[in-house]
Amino acid sequence: MTYTILGRCARTGRLGIGIATFSITVGRYCYGVKAMTGVTVSQAFAHERNNQLALRLLAQGFSAGAVLQRLMGNDRHASYRQIGVIDRDGTAVAYSGPGTRGWSGHVVGENHVAFGNGLVGPEVAEAIAAGFLAEPAADLEHRLLCAIEAGRDAGGQGTRDRHKPERSAALRVYSHHPYADIDLRVDLHATAVEELRRVWTEYKKYETYYRDRERNPKGAIGQEAFMATLRAAEA
Amino acid sequence: MTYSIIGRCARTGRLGLGITTFSLAVGGRCEGVAANVGICKTQAFPNRTNDPLAIGLLAQGHLPVRVMAMLAANDSEHDYRQIAIMDREGRIAAHTGSGTRGWSGHRIDGDCVAFGNGLVGPQVLAGLIAGFSARPDEALEHRLMRALEGGRDAGGQGDATGHRPERSAAIKVVDRVDYPEIDVRVDVHATAVEELRRVLEEFKAYEEFYRQRGRDPARAIPQDLFAKQLEARRAGRPS
């Protein structure tokens, strides 16, 4: 019972994940994204070694399709996994094993994979893909968050008569560095997607300030002083 | 204004980082934690290239003190950074730059190093170390949690104008496999340390269920059923 969007920005080559689920602390599964390499998630019955293996294969230059075959060939319980992979050329593939539960499936297109399991129906995956494609020129992180919110609004997880809440969510985007540009998480919350939006909205106000104070500590004002400027601007 | 602890479990060899701060989403800036290699965390005015660079240099076999010298040579603003490095043998190097703000400092104590800036005073480091050392038999993640609570209870962050709340926090523990065993975070919250305790306890209740589910999915019960059973067990036991 998870729904996920993997995405790549064709213009900048940035790679990212948006994810929300009934499980808690799902952000810890999202280490399968690496600058100039690719992005992948193994969910449903998560196989924790898959992400790093996929990234190593992608880093050597294997295509997304070949990597997916290699992951499945390397796993006795492949039929219980749900895996998405995008390589750095933007080729996207996905697999939803028969052993996954509830409605489980994926929508795959150039530079994106929208997929989930334990969902109310295929309309959730379609809504996620549509959410990602709605604003092609926007920043990747914005598109990924909108995709997850679209999945929630289309019914999200559970069955038609018994909805299951998202209890954790995460948003990660990499560009060229060995560290993330955006790395936000909600590990335990009754309405995790709404909380992720709140965290995102708050964090975006600080993003430039945090980057500038790293580059130019001498000239950096204190964080409280910065927040005072925020309050002044919002007043 | 951040206070952190890097610690090593002598029994298992696991390494971990506990961190909390007035800034937001600090957990998203802790990539310098690598299994079988070590941990490097740069804070105060962080230089984001420091931690991956340090991990790369540790992996090549440089000692923490040598890595610290190379980070200094590579950074014209080294005086504004506060950095702690621990390798997989538990060797430690720490640096508190003259440009860091408020009361700032670090203390190395056996298998851990406590370090912080913008603090109410050295007692916060003492609180971190006391928390970490209180129950040496406990799992590393619990020792790191106690350390953060120790730092908080010793006054945490603040200056003459008053106390600063912890608004984000995180704990990361690595063992032998190349992904974190424990990776819990609070990104935006008014009392981040208390919230992190709640998230950690909940995760520990699910940890084994999640591990089994990945290893042997055929026999895994649905998670909502597991959640109900967990609530029932908790309800049965007076908290």
Added chain:
Amino acid sequence: MTFSIIARCPDTGRLGLGIATFSIGVGGRCEGVLAGVGICKTQAFTNRGNDPLAIELLRQGFGPAEVLRQLATNDPDHAYRQIGILDRDGNGVAHTGSGTRPWSGHKVGEGYVAFGNVLAGPQVIEAIARGFMADQQAPLELRLLAALEGGRDAGGQVGAHGRLPERSAAIRVVADPDYPEADVRVDLHDEAVAELRRVLEEFKRYETFYRERGLDPSTAITQDEFVARLEGRT
């Protein structure tokens, strides 16, 4: 006797190098360009070990200034080198050694470094920078070409007996670490920069066809057919 520009496209994050010189075959000596990592070009009296070493140091996360310091301590003849380094964020540094032949100098700008030696004067470097900044919406390879043309038209290289022609030139733009987006060269020509424009413009007409037929060969028309269409023969 070379003038060069290394730069980053702020829009796409791509990295690129443009170079022109009296020497021949210069394009074959530009291995210091790696997507997602950075660029290093050593010229004047070049040290071929410099560029690959600099790329490795950038890959590990050292900054351009520290990389330049390590190149200096690694090279007894550092004073004879002219070096431009750019990291993946477009932060640049440059070194013009005292042993390089005049006029030699550099300009570190926002997301680029322009540098050259045995030039007519500093105006050549200014013209390279102006050429690069003239049309900031153009694709990086065309901005690099405009920069080289600016340098040539501002007087280019001058030796003891007057003007020296550019006899080889090259442009290299990377987005993926495994292969270049644009990589055009003129290894031997009397007017290498003008020839480079001809080659690059022709390449731009083929660029999409070449990429598509690699990605989806089953739908690709033959190249002779494509050329016929280009020349309006069908």
Added chain:
Amino acid sequence: MTFTLLARCPKSGQIGIGIATYSICVGLYCNGLRGNVGATMSQAFVNQGNNALALRLLEQGLAPARVLDELIANDPDSAYRQIAVIDRRGEAVAVSGAKTRGWSGHRIGAGYVAMGNVLAGPKVVEAMAEAYEAAADLAFERRLLAAIEAGRDAGGQAGNEGPLAERSAAVVVCGHHDHAELDLRVDLHDKAVDALRSAFEEYEPYRDYYRERGRNPRQAIPQYQFAENLRRRRREAAQ
């Protein structure tokens, strides 16, 4: 529509490629050579990721035949590719995909592969192989050039409406350095192979001058002076 000689020099251990084609700017595809690792080229319908992947697999010690299997398994359109792989011991393999355009084929010799597609006929590949073997006493780069000239002279490429000119060509040789020993190209020319030969003959005497100038800048004479001396020596030799 390309004809290529990929080889490892048994004397020096250097690896190299000679290539000519109707396409333009073919040099940009010759990134499949690395000293102490091996040589590879994917042509016909180019899969630009192949060269880097093949070199990494050779570096890990896979045999050329295994590397070729991986390139095919990794590519749904492998039938459209023509690929050669040679390792650092000189073991060579090649494949001409079923869907490459005729005439298409290859010949594997001791430490080399002659291959091409959209050729006038098999005699073009034979001519390249024989010319390369006949020139065994020449410098390695001259053997590669001789092979490409033989391919041109044996009919080169032929499209639907008759012969196709070589519009770009390149010769690249790698030894034990991080950089190529020789990397010379013609990106756009009506007679690219002839232009490559004249560029090579002009460039050849400069190679030592450039190497010395870098190694020993103090004694280096200015290049225009070197060029002047060269012209004078050639005029005297011509009389």
